[in-house]
Amino acid sequence: MRVTVTFSNHSLLKQLSYRLNPTLSLASETWPAAASVDDGSQYSDVPKPCRRKSERKAYVTPMKVLIERAKAERQARKAQPCRVLEEPPANGLLVPELVEIAHRVYQARRSLLSGLSQLVRVIPVLRCGLCDEVHIGYVGHEIRSCSGPKSFSRNAMHIWRRGRVRDVIFFPKCFHLYDRVGKPRVGHDERFCVPRIPAIVELCIQAGLDLEKYPTKRRTKPVYCIEGRIVDFEAVAEEDKNDRKCSFENEQQSVNPSFVLTQPVEKVQNLFNDNISHLDQLSDEERNKLRDLSKHTLDSWFEMTLGAKKIMEKYVVNTCGYCPEVQVGPKGHKLRMCKASKHQSRNGLHAWQEATIDDVVSPNFVWHVEDLNGSALNNNLKRYYGKAPAVVELCVHAGAPIPDQYRSMMRLDVVSPDRDEVDLVA
Numbered sequence: 001m002r003v004t005v006t007f008s009n010h011s012l013l014k015q016l017s018y019r020l021n022p023t024l025s026l027a028s029e030t031w032p033a034a035a036s037v038d039d040g041s042q043y044s045d046v047p048k049p050c051r052r053k054s055e056r057k058a059y060v061t062p063m064k065v066l067i068e069r070a071k072a073e074r075q076a077r078k079a080q081p082c083r084v085l086e087e088p089p090a091n092g093l094l095v096p097e098l099v100e101i102a103h104r105v106y107q108a109r110r111s112l113l114s115g116l117s118q119l120v121r122v123i124p125v126l127r128c129g130l131c132d133e134v135h136i137g138y139v140g141h142e143i144r145s146c147s148g149p150k151s152f153s154r155n156a157m158h159i160w161r162r163g164r165v166r167d168v169i170f171f172p173k174c175f176h177l178y179d180r181v182g183k184p185r186v187g188h189d190e191r192f193c194v195p196r197i198p199a200i201v202e203l204c205i206q207a208g209l210d211l212e213k214y215p216t217k218r219r220t221k222p223v224y225c226i227e228g229r230i231v232d233f234e235a236v237a238e239e240d241k242n243d244r245k246c247s248f249e250n251e252q253q254s255v256n257p258s259f260v261l262t263q264p265v266e267k268v269q270n271l272f273n274d275n276i277s278h279l280d281q282l283s284d285e286e287r288n289k290l291r292d293l294s295k296h297t298l299d300s301w302f303e304m305t306l307g308a309k310k311i312m313e314k315y316v317v318n319t320c321g322y323c324p325e326v327q328v329g330p331k332g333h334k335l336r337m338c339k340a341s342k343h344q345s346r347n348g349l350h351a352w353q354e355a356t357i358d359d360v361v362s363p364n365f366v367w368h369v370e371d372l373n374g375s376a377l378n379n380n381l382k383r384y385y386g387k388a389p390a391v392v393e394l395c396v397h398a399g400a401p402i403p404d405q406y407r408s409m410m411r412l413d414v415v416s417p418d419r420d421e422v423d424l425v426a
Helices: 002-020 034-039 063-079 096-119 199-206 266-273 284-312 379-384 390-397
Strands: 082-084 125-128 134-136 160-162 173-175 196-198 224-226 229-231 317-320 326-328 352-354 365-367 387-389
Touching: 096 199, 096 284, 096 390, 134 365, 134 390, 173 199, 173 326, 196 199, 199 284, 199 326, 284 390, 365 390, 387 390
Parallel strands: none
Antiparallel strands: 082 224, 125 134, 125 160, 173 196, 224 229, 317 326, 317 352, 365 387
16 A cells, blocks of 8 residues: 555656756756757856956966966967968958848847837837846836835835837947057057947958958958057058949948838837827737747847857957947957946056957847736846846737746746735745
């Protein structure tokens, strides 16, 4: 009798585990393949809270590897003081296979901003007026995570206001370099003379994108490296600006607040003109148009981020270890403008290190909400809630399919208890 009871409990527990998560099993079963775990698409966790301002960002490449790499470069410089740089883009030439990717990333960014500017008029976007927290939904969440002024007097509760496209996705700006190899740094006295543009646009320009407003020097022969200094012996005649071929329009059009898609959604566009901004007021045909727009916007997001990652494998992007400042190029600029932790010891200079895609395109993670019209998220149940990038959360509520790589992060397989059941859950 005891054996029968044990077997029944084991079978019930096994069935319950499969109902909660089909990918998990008991100790007697086998786990999924190691490739799935390394991929991180099924077992990725919710992003950690923001680090403290006094803490430095994690290094992409370990410090030990950076030291060994610097020693190897120093020894190669002593063995051969004068040498021709052969590999692009260090020699001033373009990487041929990345030119087309740069054009696609730039076009995907334009399509992304165009789609988001229309989606935020139907899907509610809220932002805290005292900190950088963003929420997708009609009612702001009640999670106490505000770090703004006098947050202790409000028990770290957020003060919600209506958000914009800038709150959904943010592109940090950097200085535009005319010659990324010959003059890779911007001095402190040149801070008002050199234009600042979004870092992802500067990355595309250095990778092969030509914009009339932001010219850049294109070489046909590699440069020389003499004792660590770049020397260009190529006698280049200054090209006429009228002969430059621009593959795309001016950057000023992409930052215009009145974004228009190449193939705009007519029903949704007419809906905006009528000042209807509630999702429940849409008809079936308008919902289909909105779903197509959200799919196109989400595809543009993935195309932009994946393309930027490929470009960053060849083109160096630096970020400050303590603040969000970004600079695309071999070296960071020399502006004494850092106000983060320990800036007094650096005389206001930035602590440059290797950047990641999150430094170039801020994903801005938000709490996932199952129902936009539902009740606000409770602070006591925050461990049951998932997160997702604001772009993904906005497109999913507009009708786009949920990406597989964000299913685990959004906690879709977790059923959160009600507010009166908090004490009953272990």
